[in-house]
Amino acid sequence: MNQSASKISLPAPVTGALFMISAGIAFAGVNAANQFSQQFNGVTSTAVAFYQYLFALIFSLPWIWRYGRKALASKHLGWHLIRVALAAGGVQAFVFSFSVLPIPQIIALVMVSPFFVVAGAGLFLGERITLARVGATIVAFVGAMVILEPWSASFSAMALLPILAAFLWAGSSLITKFLTRDEKPETITVYLLLLLTPINFVFYGASGFAVPAGSAFYLLVGLGVLTAAANYFLTRAYAAADATFLQPFDDLKLPVNTLASWIVFSYAPTGNFWPGAAIILAASLFIAWNERAGRKPVPA
Numbered sequence: 067m068n069q070s071a072s073k074i075s076l077p078a079p080v081t082g083a084l085f086m087i088s089a090g091i092a093f094a095g096v097n098a099a100n101q102f103s104q105q106f107n108g109v110t111s112t113a114v115a116f117y118q119y120l121f122a123l124i125f126s127l128p129w130i131w132r133y134g135r136k137a138l139a140s141k142h143l144g145w146h147l148i149r150v151a152l153a154a155g156g157v158q159a160f161v162f163s164f165s166v167l168p169i170p171q172i173i174a175l176v177m178v179s180p181f182f183v184v185a186g187a188g189l190f191l192g193e194r195i196t197l198a199r200v201g202a203t204i205v206a207f208v209g210a211m212v213i214l215e216p217w218s219a220s221f222s223a224m225a226l227l228p229i230l231a232a233f234l235w236a237g238s239s240l241i242t243k244f245l246t247r248d249e250k251p252e253t254i255t256v257y258l259l260l261l262l263t264p265i266n267f268v269f270y271g272a273s274g275f276a277v278p279a280g281s282a283f284y285l286l287v288g289l290g291v292l293t294a295a296a297n298y299f300l301t302r303a304y305a306a307a308d309a310t311f312l313q314p315f316d317d318l319k320l321p322v323n324t325l326a327s328w329i330v331f332s333y334a335p336t337g338n339f340w341p342g343a344a345i346i347l348a349a350s351l352f353i354a355w356n357e358r359a360g361r362k363p364v365p366a
Contacts (some may be wrong), residue, residue: 067091072309073362078306078307079306079307081306081307082302082303082304082305082306082307082312083189083303083312083315084302085299085300085302085306085309086299086300086303086312086315086316086318087277087304087315087318088294088306089296089300089316089339090295090297090315090316090318090322091322092292092295092296092299093296093319094319094322094323094325095166095292095322095326096118096292096293096296097169097291097323097326098169098261098323098326098330098331099112099170099285099288099289099292100161100164100289101164101169101180101330101331102285102330103278103282103285103286103289104165104249104316105164105165106216107152107278107281107285108282109159109274109276109282109286110267110273111158111162111165112158112161112266112270112272112273113151113273113276113277113278113286114161114164114271114286115157115158115161115266115269115270116266116267116269117261117278117283117286117287117289117290118161118286118289118290118293119157119262119263119266119290120263120266120290121286121287121289121290121291121293121294122259122262122290122291122294122297122318123259123262123263124290125290125294125295126259126294127193130256130259130260130344133252133255133256134261136252136357137250137252137255137256138253138256138257139253140249140253140257141248141249142245142249145241145245145348146245146254146257146261147261149238149241149242149245149258149316150238150257150258150261150262150265151265152234152235152237152238152241153235154230154257154262154266154269155234156232156233156234157231157262157266158266159227159228159230159234160172160176160227160228160231162226162227163224163227163231166224167224167225167227167228168327168331168333168335169323169324169326169327169331169333170224170320170323170324170327170333170335170339170343171213171228171264171335171339172227172228173228173319173320174209174210174213174320174339174342174346175210175214175225175229175232175233175322175344176212176228176231176232177206177230177232177319177346177347177350178206178207178209178210178232178346179231179233179236179239180205180236180350180353180354180361181202181203181349182209182232182233182236182237183239184199184202184203184238184242184353185199185200185203186236186237186240187237187240187243190240191243191244192239197201198352198353198356199353201348202349202350202352202353205345205348205349205352206289206345206346206349206350208265208345208346209341209342209343209344209346209348210229210342210346211342212338212341212342212345213338213339213343214229214342214343215337215338216227216351219250227246231243231326242254242339247320255301256292262332294366298338303315303328317347317350317351320343320347323331325364336360336361337363
């Protein structure tokens with residue numbers, strides 16, 4: 067028997083879906099470890115962000131060594147710096163939100179980020195603006211407002227942190243999309259990995275360089291491993307299948323994170339979370355279906 071024939075080969079969409087689901091599970095572990103570090107080990111959010119991406123960088127060094135030297139040539143160094151600064155700001159807002167908000171609420175609100183990208187792509191990149199894209203963006207914001215309840219007396223400005231993270235990450239994604247016109251994917255990835263840790267270090271230094279010890283430190287090492295694994299799975303997913311096909315599988319992160327929050331923290335969302343999350347999820351699934359349905363077939 068031919069050795070290659072004995073190997074199981076999955077269709078590319080199935081492979082992409084499996085990698086996307088794996089990435090969602092790994093990110094759920096990242097988020098649970100993140101919140102556990104802050105709420106039960108007393109680690110500051112800036113320390114969590116720094117060590118998380120430091121260890122992720124260390125575990126990614128073989129990949130960087132493979133691509134880094136030839137990938138560092140760039141015509142847009144300034145845009146790389148702005149992109150990573152926005153990404154770092156999103157990381158800081160996102161990580162800090164774990165000290166004040168439950169995981170499911172954070173994840174549901176961060177899910178509005180793709181809709182910021184849709185709006186920004188039309189305004190700044192000259193991409194096609196359709197009624198479906200505009201409508202899905204508006205519906206997603208309605209879902210976010212249902213969760214936030216800004217009209218409620220219990221509303222706090224801290225609840226806006228995931229929205230801020232989503233906005234900053236959307237800006238970073240738009241610059242990434244702009245850079246892909248001239249830069250190789252390896253160049254974009256290497257600059258992100260190399261610049262994000264030093265910027266996080268600046269935030270960490272401003273908070274006093276409190277070094278976690280004992281079990282807290284080992285938890286951060288695990289956090290870095292999970293972060294590296296999650297990003298690797300995510301990259302493999304997008305390499306195997308179209309983004310519009312993968313979007314529904316990416317949206318599984320909401321129930322997966324909710325389950326992780328229930329297992330680790332015994333937290334079950336109540337109130338307006340479920341209707342608001344359902345609205346955001348429905349908008350996301352609609353735009354993914356609409357984009358895929360409207361795509362013209364590419365000849366072989």
